[in-house]
Structure formats: structure tokens, C-alpha cells
Amino acid sequence: MDSVWQSFTFSRCVLTDWARRSFLYRVLSSGEPWRASSWLLQWADPLGLVLVALVLVLAPFVSNALIGVLLLAIAAFWVMLAVTEAPGQGLTPIHLLLTLYWAIATVATVFSPVRSVALEGWTKLSLYLIFFGLMARVLRSPRLRNGLITTYLLTALVVSAYGIRQWFLGATALATWVDPTSPLADTTRVYSYLGNPNLLGGYLLPAIFLGGVAMFAWEGWGCKALALFMTAINTLCIGLTLSRGAWIGLVAGGLVLVVLLLHWWSRHWTPFWRTWAIPLGLLALALVLAVGIITVEPLRLRIFSMFEGRADSSNNFRLNVWAAVLEMIRDRPILGIGPGNDAFNSIYPLYQRPRYTALSAYSVVLELAVETGFIGLSCFFWMLVTTWTQGWVALQRLRQGGNAQGYWLMGAIATSVGLLSHGLVDTVWYRPQISSLWWLQIALVASYYQAPPARVAAAEVAASPELPPP
Numbered sequence: 001m002d003s004v005w006q007s008f009t010f011s012r013c014v015l016t017d018w019a020r021r022s023f024l025y026r027v028l029s030s031g032e033p034w035r036a037s038s039w040l041l042q043w044a045d046p047l048g049l050v051l052v053a054l055v056l057v058l059a060p061f062v063s064n065a066l067i068g069v070l071l072l073a074i075a076a077f078w079v080m081l082a083v084t085e086a087p088g089q090g091l092t093p094i095h096l097l098l099t100l101y102w103a104i105a106t107v108a109t110v111f112s113p114v115r116s117v118a119l120e121g122w123t124k125l126s127l128y129l130i131f132f133g134l135m136a137r138v139l140r141s142p143r144l145r146n147g148l149i150t151t152y153l154l155t156a157l158v159v160s161a162y163g164i165r166q167w168f169l170g171a172t173a174l175a176t177w178v179d180p181t182s183p184l185a186d187t188t189r190v191y192s193y194l195g196n197p198n199l200l201g202g203y204l205l206p207a208i209f210l211g212g213v214a215m216f217a218w219e220g221w222g223c224k225a226l227a228l229f230m231t232a233i234n235t236l237c238i239g240l241t242l243s244r245g246a247w248i249g250l251v252a253g254g255l256v257l258v259v260l261l262l263h264w265w266s267r268h269w270t271p272f273w274r275t276w277a278i279p280l281g282l283l284a285l286a287l288v289l290a291v292g293i294i295t296v297e298p299l300r301l302r303i304f305s306m307f308e309g310r311a312d313s314s315n316n317f318r319l320n321v322w323a324a325v326l327e328m329i330r331d332r333p334i335l336g337i338g339p340g341n342d343a344f345n346s347i348y349p350l351y352q353r354p355r356y357t358a359l360s361a362y363s364v365v366l367e368l369a370v371e372t373g374f375i376g377l378s379c380f381f382w383m384l385v386t387t388w389t390q391g392w393v394a395l396q397r398l399r400q401g402g403n404a405q406g407y408w409l410m411g412a413i414a415t416s417v418g419l420l421s422h423g424l425v426d427t428v429w430y431r432p433q434i435s436s437l438w439w440l441q442i443a444l445v446a447s448y449y450q451a452p453p454a455r456v457a458a459a460e461v462a463a464s465p466e467l468p469p470p
Contacts, residue, residue, distance in 0.1 A: 009093065010093035010386060011093075044081055045137070046144070049148060052148060053147075054070055055436055056148070056152045056437075059433045060159050060192070064432050067436075068127070071130075071131055074127075075127055075131075078130045081134075082133075090136060092390065092446045092449040094136075094383060094387050094390065094442065094449070095136070095446065097386055098383060100379055101376060101380055101383060102126065104335070104379055106122065107335060108336050108338050108371065108376065109121075112343060113337060113338075114337065114338065114342075117343050117346055121339035121340015122338070122340065125339050125340075128435055129439075132442060132443050135439065135443035135447075136447050137447075138447075139446075142405050145444070149210055150214075152207070153207055153210060156203070156206075156211075156230070156234060157207075157230050157234070159200070159203065160204060160233045160234045161233065162192045163200060164233070166188065167188055167190050167240045170188060171191065174196070184242065184302065187242065187298060189240070190237065192237070196428070197241040197242060197243050199431055199434065201246025202422050202426070202433075202434045203433050204234045204241075205238070205250060205415060205418045205419055206419070206440070206441065208231055208235055208238065209253055209254075209257055209411045209415045210411040211227050212231050213261075213410055214230070214407075215227040215231070216404070216407045238250060239299070244425070245422045245424075245426040248421050248422060249422030250418060251421075252418055253414040253421065256417045257410060257414035259281075261410060262281050263399075264399055320353045321352075321356055322363065322366060324348065324352050324353055325370055327351045328351050328370050334373045336370050336371045336373040338371060344370060345359060363423070364420065364423030364424065364429065364430075384420070387445050387446070388413060388445075391412070391413045391445040394409060394445070394448035394450070395409055395413075409444065409445065411444075412440075419434070419437070419438055419441070
């Protein structure tokens with residue numbers, strides 16, 4: 001079984017050797033000799049860091065069109081790097097599966113009933129995957145990794161501070177975000193610069209988890225105090241969004257982070273604590289949540305509203321949208337309608353319930369199934385399982401050496417779980433402000449990948465059980 005799992009997640013593959021033997025990779029890397037003589041490419045990683053940091057810094061404050069221009073610049077820069085690198089450099093199993101998903105999305109675009117608008121969605125998907133590729137390359141450097149995460153955390157602090165200011169000074173609701181019949185109907189839901197409390201909640205999830213691990217990754221008491229302050233402010237602000245989806249993500253990601261942290265520290269503990277630390281830690285977290293629900297009325301009312309079914313207007317809206325989306329999936333289950341919200345908006349009106357217009361499926365899982373069918377959805381979850389497996393393998397390697405860079409890896413894994421949990425009931429991560437952060441987490445995990453030495457991989461294959469020759 002272990003052999004099958006390692007094959008499924010490409011744990012034994014030596015991708016660099018494969019790429020060097022690949023004719024396509026050799027053609028794509030035809031500009032490698034020019035790299036050594038180029039002054040500009042000697043600074044490739046710092047320049048890549050600047051481009052990526054610009055996206056993360058500007059995303060909460062500028063229009064989506066400007067973010068698109070930056071992604072186009074990143075795509076051009078990435079192509080220049082790709083044709084001047086050694087074949088397969090930085091290639092990981094995550095890259096392979098994302099390439100496969102891109103290929104499935106390409107086929108879905110070709111066969112889309114609304115091909116022209118699906119092509120726009122395909123272009124956006126391609127730009128985000130290239131954005132991932134550049135980040136996965138830049139983040140291989142611990143110094144650049146620390147710098148990029150710090151940049152995002154400082155930006156998120158500004159966003160949270162403005163959100164908290166809205167709570168105290170008031171903010172006009174830009175839509176009906178709370179059931180008008182709820183006791184919370186007149187309660188302010190903060191949205192900061194992002195214009196929507198659910199979007200703000202999703203944006204702050206990575207800041208909470210990465211800020212939490214920064215308390216252990218950063219050196220010096222001043223830096224640790226700053227990380228604690230950031231985490232507290234971001235947690236307070238995400239609470240003030242009253243976003244139930246973001247709270248679900250916070251709990252799910254928090255559970256994962258607690259387990260990973262306790263596992264990381266347990267190498268120094270006695271056998272008793274190694275056995276009981278995780279159960280006791282989860283119990284303590286559950287007690288904290290229970291106390292919060294009991295004592296904080298807005299928190300209690302919003303959480304209980306999740307279980308009111310159609311009696312809550314937000315629940316009722318989503319249930320009607322999901323019913324229509326399931327019919328869309330039923331009619332095109334293999335490859336879907338093609339990627340992008342424009343493709344969705346072109347087809348959804350044919351299925352929608354009266355008065356329940358929607359710009360998306362309000363569920364990432366359903367959105368993926370609509371866009372690329374069950375083939376694309378299966379590939380996406382294959383990529384997720386492989387990402388978490390590769391992250392776990394890298395975490396064990398870092399844990400043995402006590403490398404503090406492992407904290408960022410734990411934060412990335414917890415964030416990916418949190419964003420996915422939020423995405424089960426919303427699709428805010430299709431917005432550039434969240435999508436860029438999602439790919440940041442996947443790139444963080446990919447940046448820790450270390451291919452097994454060729455002779456070790458060959459020895460593992462030779463040692464695996466085989467059928468006797470005929």
C-alpha cells in the first residue's frame with residue numbers, strides 16, 4: 001500500500017533526470033547558454049520577488065485590471081526564465097499535476113458551449129499558474145521566502161487596521177449581508193478596502209496562520225511581539241467580518257496548525273506527552289471555541305444561523321444556487337462548460353431559480369465541477385493530496401534538523417486547508433486578492449520539495465515487491 005501511495009503522489013520520481021531526457025524540455029531550455037552572460041538574469045530571483053511582492057501589496061487596494069497587467073508582466077518574465085534554465089530545474093510533482101489540470105481546462109475550453117468567454121477564463125487560469133511557477137522558484141531561497149511572507153503580513157496588518165476602524169466608526173453595507181429578520185441585521189460587518197466582508201475574511205486567513213507561525217520562525221523578541229500583535233489584530237478583524245465561511249476556515253486551519261505544531265515540538269517531549277499532547281491540545285481548542293460561542297452573542301447567533309436551513313436568507317440563497325449548479329453539472333459532467341466566471345454567467349441563467357441570480361457557484365468544489373467536469377475536479381484533488389503529502393515529507397525532514405523554516409511550511413499547509421474549507425461554501429478565492437494568496441500557499445509547499453537522489457529512487461524501486469517473471 002505504501003508503494004502505491006508513493007507512486008500516486010510521485011514520491012519516487014526523479015523529475016530532473018526525466019526532464020533532461022525530454023526533448024520538449026531541451027527545446028524549451030535552448031536559451032540556457034545565454035543566461036551565464038546576462039547581467040539581468042543574475043538578479044532573476046530578486047526581480048521575481050519584486051514582481052510577486054507588487055501583486056501581494058497592491059491586490060487589496062487597486063482594481064482587478066491592474067492586477068491583470070502585473071500578472072502579464074510576471075508571465076513575460078517567467079517565460080524568459082524558463083527558456084534560460086537547465087531542464088527540469090525546480091520541477092516538482094505539484095507542477096506536473098497543475099500542468100495536467102491546465103491541459104484539462106484547455107480541452108474544456110475547446111469544447112465549451114461558450115468558447116469565446118471560456119477562453120478569457122482560460123487566460124486568467126494560465127496567468128495564475130505562471131504566477132505560481134514564479135513564486136515556487138523565488139521561495140526556494142529562505143531569505144526571499146521570509147521577505148515575501150513579511151511583505152504580505154505587513155500589508156494585511158494595514159487592511160485589518162482599517163477594518164477595525166470601520167467597526168468603531170461605522171461602515172455602510174454595500175449589500176444585504178445579514179438576514180433582515182436576524183437580531184444582527186443592523187450590526188456592522190467590516191470589509192476594509194476589499195468591499196465585501198466574506199472577501200476580507202478569506203484574505204485574512206493566511207495572515208492569521210502565517211502570523212501565528214511567525215512568532216516561532218522570526219528571531220528576536222521584538223519580531224515575535226510584532227507577530228503576536230499582527231495575529232491578534234487579524235483575528236479580531238476576521239471576527240468583525242461576521243463571515244461564517246471565514247470562521248469555518250479559521251477553525252479547520254487552526255485544527256491542522258495545532259496538530260502540526262504539537263507534532264513538531266514533540267520530538268523533545270517524554271513518551272507520555274508525545275501520546276497525549278495532540279488530543280489534549282485539540283480538547284483545549286474545542287473548549288476555547290465553546291467558551292467563545294457561549295459568551296459572545298454575535299458569534300453565537302451567526303454560528304447557529306448555519307443550522308437554520310432555509311429559514312436564514314443567506315442559507316436559502318446558497319441552497320437555490322447550488323440546486324441550479326447541480327443541474328449544470330448533470331448536463332455536462334465530463335469536462336464542464338469551460339473555466340472562468342464569464343462562462344458561468346453565460347450558462348447559469350438557463351438554470352437559475354427565479355430571483356436567485358449568482359455570479360458563481362458559491363462553492364469551490366461545485367465551481368470546479370462546473371468548469372472542468374469531474375475529470376478536472378479529480379485532477380485538482382489529486383494535486384491537493386500530492387501537495388499535502390509532499391509538504392508532510394518535507395516537514396519530517398526539517399523537523400529532524402530543527403530547521404525553523406519548517407514553521408512557514410506548517411503555516412502554508414494550515415492556510416491551504418483553511419481556504420479550502422472556506423471555499424466549500426463560497427468562491428471568494430476566485431478573486432485576485434484571494435487567488436494570489438491561495439497560489440502563494442501551494443508555491444510555499446512546492447518550494448520545500450527535494451527530489452530523491454537517482455540511485456536512492458532506483459534502489460527503492462528495485463526493493464519494491466514485484467511479480468515473479470513468467
